[in-house]
Amino acid sequence: MADKAEIMLEIKGLDISFRSAGEMFHSIRGVNLVLRRGETLAIVGESGSGKSVTMKAAMGILPDNARINAGSILYRPEPGSEPVDLLKASPKWLRDNIRGKSIAMVFQDPMTSLNPTMTIGNQLIAAIRAHEKVSRKEAADRAVTLLEEVGITEPERRMRQYPHEFSGGMRQRIVIAIALSCNPSLLICDEPTTALDVTIQDRILELIVSLQQKRSLSVIYITHNLGVVARVADYVNVMYAGKIIETGTIFDVFYDPRHPYTWGLLSAIPDDASGEELYSIPGTPPVLSKEPAGDAFAPRNPYALEIDFKEEPPMFRVSETHYAATWLLDERAPKVERPKALNDRIEKMKKEAAEYVR
DSSP states (O other): OOTTSOEEEEEEEEEEEEEETTEEEEEEEEEEEEEETTOEEEEEOSTTSSHHHHHHHHHTOOOTTEEEEEEEEEEOSSTTOOOEETTTSOHHHIIIIIBTTTEEEEOSOHHHHSOTTSOHHHHHHHHHHHHSOOOHHHHHHHHHHHHHHTTOSSHHHHTTSOGGGSOHHHHHHHHHHHHTTTOOSEEEEESTTTTSOHHHHHHHHHHHHHHHHHHTOEEEEEESOHHHHHHHOSEEEEEETTEEEEEEEHHHHHHSOOSHHHHHHHHTSOOTTTOOOOOOOSSOOOOTTSOOSSOTTGGGOTTOOGGGGTSOOOOEESSSSOEEOOGGGSTTSOOOOOOHHHHHHHHHHHHHHHHHHO
């Protein structure tokens, strides 16, 4: 973990609404987030919690019906450089200097990122030449090297092929190659393995981790899969209804979770060895066309207090690295223990981790 490294990306009070069917949906409600250079940060939560929207705001690729109400996204492209507020930058500056160059993004479905009418080689060459003044031959040579780097065999021949001629896992490798084509400092991976089978998922994760180490990348994973998070992250931000509701190191969040929503997410991780029925969090996330009263998770929270339905909780400090927005951490709150099944699962995770380290 890069505890004392320079802050690379800092999101402060990000607030975003969307207009849809004549209504305004308050999708991002004051997000605060810090990524230090060299870190791997995971943003987790159910679909619709605001994970992808937050990072798309940093990339400058929000749809036309989005409205940024408040906040800043401060980014340092190079070590020691002055931070730039990406929300105040012009679309042209973002396109020329940030998107695809300094910050690159890998999306969930590689077929939505690849042009089916262009060869893989032409797509890589176009990505390189869009940001760098190099000849087509130089770009083609770099493209071949990139394909080799992401594990594509016979790269010269593959350059002449089209996306439909590749498997899902190979297409995702190609998308990663395109993302790395201009040597970004920050790689954002938005559910990079969801569309792949389990075996291929593992290989793609191993590839991203190895590339991160080789290229000294900072990485942000957007995912609902806590199994992925456990394998790759240094720090975790748990999102719910457009807010970060728990943040900490991977050990803080997995071994000492404090928010009942995090308890539910951890309890819902499949465990074939237990033989027990898979836990699911009751209810559904709120529709954010109306501002939730109090804590947005309260209607689904079996441990909710009376105040949860009236007043939104602040971020309570658990430790120097660990914070959670739940009234259960207020000194006046009654003592509530984590579910025994979750505690048993945490102890099992600790034992498995200790055995893995040995």
